[in-house]
Amino acid sequence: MKKINEYLTAILETQINRLLLLVSVIFSLTLSSCNNNILDNSNSKIEKGDVAIEIFSHIQSANRTEFINKNKHSDFISDKVLSLVSSNKQAMMRLNKIGANEIDTIVSLEEIPIYKETITATKIYSSGIMESEIQDVTPDDMNPINSFTANPLPIESTIKKTIIEGGMIKSYSGIGELIHSESYVGQNMKQFLDTVKYYVALSEESQEKKQMNSESQLNKIKKQKMPAGAKIIELSNGNVVLEQFIETNKNTASFSIKGSSERLRTRTELNPEMTKTIKFEILQGEQLFERRTYFYSENKLLKNSKYAVNLPNENPEVVKSEVLVFNRQGVPMIKTTQERYLRNQMIFHF
Amino acid sequence: MNQKKYMLLCLLVLVIISSVNGQKKVVWLHGLQGDQTPSTWDMYQTHFTSTNGQVVKYASVFNSVKSAAASLTNEKINPSNQDIILVGHSMGGLVSRSMLPNNSKIKGLISAGSPNQGSNLIANAINGKVFNVFETGVSKSSVAIDKSLTAAVFCAPPVSTIAAPVALGLNAFKNTALVGLGVAKSVIGDAISVYTTITPCTQDLLPSSSYVKESQSQYINVPYLNIYGAEDYWQVVRIAGSFLNMDKVKKAENMDVSYDESCFPTMYSALSITSQIQTAHNDVYQALVYPAIVMPWIWATRELVLSARYDWDGVYRYLETDMHNNFASMVGANAYELRSYCVEEWVEDDNLPLLERVSGKIISPSQPTTGHWERVCHTSYVPVTLEHDGILTSKAVIVPESKGMKIMNVRVPHVNHQEMGNQIEMRKIFEKAYNSDQYGQIFNLLK
Numbered sequence A: 001m002k003k004i005n006e007y008l009t010a011i012l013e014t015q016i017n018r019l020l021l022l023v024s025v026i027f028s029l030t031l032s033s034c035n036n037n038i039l040d041n042s043n044s045k046i047e048k049g050d051v052a053i054e055i056f057s058h059i060q061s062a063n064r065t066e067f068i069n070k071n072k073h074s075d076f077i078s079d080k081v082l083s084l085v086s087s088n089k090q091a092m093m094r095l096n097k098i099g100a101n102e103i104d105t106i107v108s109l110e111e112i113p114i115y116k117e118t119i120t121a122t123k124i125y126s127s128g129i130m131e132s133e134i135q136d137v138t139p140d141d142m143n144p145i146n147s148f149t150a151n152p153l154p155i156e157s158t159i160k161k162t163i164i165e166g167g168m169i170k171s172y173s174g175i176g177e178l179i180h181s182e183s184y185v186g187q188n189m190k191q192f193l194d195t196v197k198y199y200v201a202l203s204e205e206s207q208e209k210k211q212m213n214s215e216s217q218l219n220k221i222k223k224q225k226m227p228a229g230a231k232i233i234e235l236s237n238g239n240v241v242l243e244q245f246i247e248t249n250k251n252t253a254s255f256s257i258k259g260s261s262e263r264l265r266t267r268t269e270l271n272p273e274m275t276k277t278i279k280f281e282i283l284q285g286e287q288l289f290e291r292r293t294y295f296y297s298e299n300k301l302l303k304n305s306k307y308a309v310n311l312p313n314e315n316p317e318v319v320k321s322e323v324l325v326f327n328r329q330g331v332p333m334i335k336t337t338q339e340r341y342l343r344n345q346m347i348f349h350f
Numbered sequence B: 001m002n003q004k005k006y007m008l009l010c011l012l013v014l015v016i017i018s019s020v021n022g023q024k025k026v027v028w029l030h031g032l033q034g035d036q037t038p039s040t041w042d043m044y045q046t047h048f049t050s051t052n053g054q055v056v057k058y059a060s061v062f063n064s065v066k067s068a069a070a071s072l073t074n075e076k077i078n079p080s081n082q083d084i085i086l087v088g089h090s091m092g093g094l095v096s097r098s099m100l101p102n103n104s105k106i107k108g109l110i111s112a113g114s115p116n117q118g119s120n121l122i123a124n125a126i127n128g129k130v131f132n133v134f135e136t137g138v139s140k141s142s143v144a145i146d147k148s149l150t151a152a153v154f155c156a157p158p159v160s161t162i163a164a165p166v167a168l169g170l171n172a173f174k175n176t177a178l179v180g181l182g183v184a185k186s187v188i189g190d191a192i193s194v195y196t197t198i199t200p201c202t203q204d205l206l207p208s209s210s211y212v213k214e215s216q217s218q219y220i221n222v223p224y225l226n227i228y229g230a231e232d233y234w235q236v237v238r239i240a241g242s243f244l245n246m247d248k249v250k251k252a253e254n255m256d257v258s259y260d261e262s263c264f265p266t267m268y269s270a271l272s273i274t275s276q277i278q279t280a281h282n283d284v285y286q287a288l289v290y291p292a293i294v295m296p297w298i299w300a301t302r303e304l305v306l307s308a309r310y311d312w313d314g315v316y317r318y319l320e321t322d323m324h325n326n327f328a329s330m331v332g333a334n335a336y337e338l339r340s341y342c343v344e345e346w347v348e349d350d351n352l353p354l355l356e357r358v359s360g361k362i363i364s365p366s367q368p369t370t371g372h373w374e375r376v377c378h379t380s381y382v383p384v385t386l387e388h389d390g391i392l393t394s395k396a397v398i399v400p401e402s403k404g405m406k407i408m409n410v411r412v413p414h415v416n417h418q419e420m421g422n423q424i425e426m427r428k429i430f431e432k433a434y435n436s437d438q439y440g441q442i443f444n445l446l447k
Helices: A002-034 A079-085 A087-097 A145-148 A190-212 A216-224 B002-020 B040-047 B067-071 B091-102 B120-126 B129-152 B164-191 B202-203 B210-217 B236-246 B264-287 B289-294 B298-331 B356-360 B424-436 B440-447
Strands: A052-068 A114-125 A129-137 A158-164 A168-173 A177-181 A231-234 A239-244 A263-272 A275-284 A287-295 A318-326 A332-348 B026-031 B053-056 B084-090 B106-112 B224-230 B334-348 B369-383 B407-413
Touching: A052 A087, A052 A190, A052 B202, A052 B236, A052 B264, A052 B298, A079 A318, A079 A332, A114 A177, A114 B264, A114 B298, A129 B264, A145 B334, A145 B369, A158 A177, A158 B264, A168 B264, A177 B264, A190 B289, A190 B424, A239 B298, A263 B091, A275 B298, A318 B298, A332 B002, A332 B264, A332 B298, A332 B334, B002 B040, B026 B091, B026 B129, B040 B053, B040 B298, B067 B091, B067 B164, B067 B202, B084 B091, B084 B202, B091 B106, B106 B424, B120 B298, B129 B164, B129 B298, B129 B407, B164 B236, B164 B298, B202 B210, B236 B264, B236 B298, B264 B289, B298 B369, B407 B424
Parallel strands: B026 B053, B026 B084, B084 B106, B106 B224, B224 B407
Antiparallel strands: A052 A114, A052 A332, A114 A129, A129 A158, A158 A168, A168 A177, A231 A239, A239 A263, A263 A275, A275 A287, A287 A318, A318 A332, B334 B369
16 A cells, blocks of 8 residues: 555656756746846845835736637637537537526636736835735625635635735735745846836937937837847838747747647737837737737826826726637637726836 | 452442443544554544543455455454444444444444545546646646746846846745645645545445445434534645644644644745736836837737736636635535626727727727726526535535434534544544533433
8 A cells, every 4th residue: 555655656746846847947047047136135134225116006807718709709719729619518509609698507617707906016126125015905795706615715814915025925814914924035126127227218218319300110110130030010000010929938838729830929019109009919820829909098197107298108007818728628718807907107216 | 358348349340340331332443544554543542441442443445345344343343342332534434334234232323524425536536637636726837937938038138137026936936836736736646545546445435336325225223423524715725734744643742733724824825926926027017118119029028928927817816716616626515506696897888899999990099998897797507616624525424314313414614534533623522422412312322
């Protein structure tokens, strides 16, 4: 018996170890080759300096993963997708479903949207020290999924606030009690800060130059060296589409249909000034994998402080995203995320 | 010794002998794998003399329930031929029931967490599905990590330096959640490894087995106290905590210590770090707008950062909610119920197709968008999670109270399957069962 136990444990450990090894290798390569400056962020001993950047967000979101439906997801349906759908009875039933009012059966709880409202604030000091606070402000009764279980997670065991500060990550429950605390190896954000500063200055300069000389951003971009295989397309409404290939890790590639060897490409539609995204897509050949659409508003809390006056840069108010994913049985499904930003902005103090 | 003293001593001996003979002996039967040494149940023997209680061992793994019962003859478990009460944990409860027809000395049964209706977890361990619960978590995390790495194209500045907070979070996640999922899978896998092999015993414990079907019609002719555990939320985390600390659980000095929350810090750590990763992605997404304005090829990278964040949203959801419901379904603790429920969906104020709205034909991108969250209601059959002890559902343990049988099903909250039998609450129940009339007729009869 003991031998059986040891054998099975060994098999399981091997599987886990393989995965962990793979992830570790990726991370070691990533981190070492990038020469990121990881420090033990026992930052209390270091002078923080003044706040250089503050990043705020207030997001309401709902996400779910649903079966493909001809009416809602027609752009994702190719012959290959259709053949995979047809291999699953439940998926087939949903394919032609019309109307939301029909009584149906939820196969997986992932089909039920979870609503979440989060407020975050990140501060980066001139020394590179970062602090952040993440609050889950979702009203308690918003998610019916919590009532579908005999023993839901009680408010006193649910993480409602996470603070990263002074080399520690601390989590607080819905009744404000500290429920978890651990040291958090912080990263000095000086390089981040310097890089952002540099590009803020550069983009301001480029905007000023753009205003001074009449050459469009598009023409300037066309003169730049483009990545291999990249394309720029100007639409009739003035919007600009950038197409380029993306590289994925072949061992862990999360996109793509089995057997397809075509490279993944992105299609990013920007406004004519090329300062914000209108639409974003990921495709493999003609197969659509991901589509995201953006809506903007005049909300001042969606504009970064460096662009508060005349420049058009702003963050979106609403983002709708649909992604083709495959469940464990290989059945294609659509992961939908809807987000509304009540606040999303960077405030610069330089 | 004078005659008077001699007579008095004889009388005392007679009184002791008659009281011992009148006392029921408690015989404790362990569950599956409980015959391995050391066993949680070994500690019980220290509480008994040979006449008032005994922990007996039987070969559990490669025996059918009936053959295990047959091996426990009255001569073996009850050499003093007293009336006995059998107390069985998990499989031990089934063995007790099977001993009943062949031993007239059995005057009562107490079982804790016994799969009277069979165990779905064994069925899902044999078919390997139970491990999917953890593999799905690992797979979702791996996809999210992959997307983050794809997005960040870390080695190409300026993205590499701006994406630093994401890299930091990913590294921390690797050390907590991913290791935690691996440990949970390994610990649960180790604990239920015996289930993954088809043996006479595991065959008997399947819900569809002939043994389970036959036992449904068994007439239990002695008072029967049937205890089932009702664990709180995050049962898989609790059972993993108990399994992980089995070496401590088995020590007598830790008899009343609960280890079921020992894995909670790992869950909290994983969730906190996932929150940090989500925030870091948003921070990086915002910051990348500046290099993107200067180098437009970075727009796509920026979008991939947002794609990765959505995957991390999915990881958070899985760790907090879906994983626990998925594990419950492996235990068999799920049922479909017709429910009406309402969820929030973002609805644009006009009903124009989304693509037309963003194509620039209907509204220009800089025009304000109006919309609102709307509570959209549905009525569907939804999978609901029922009560369980981390290994068995309450339903799998409960024995219907048929006519003429003296059965009492008792629910004990906050106790997982593994803790049953050695935790203070359970001992209180046993003690009450044996020493008091708190639970009425059943316990009076057991006394």
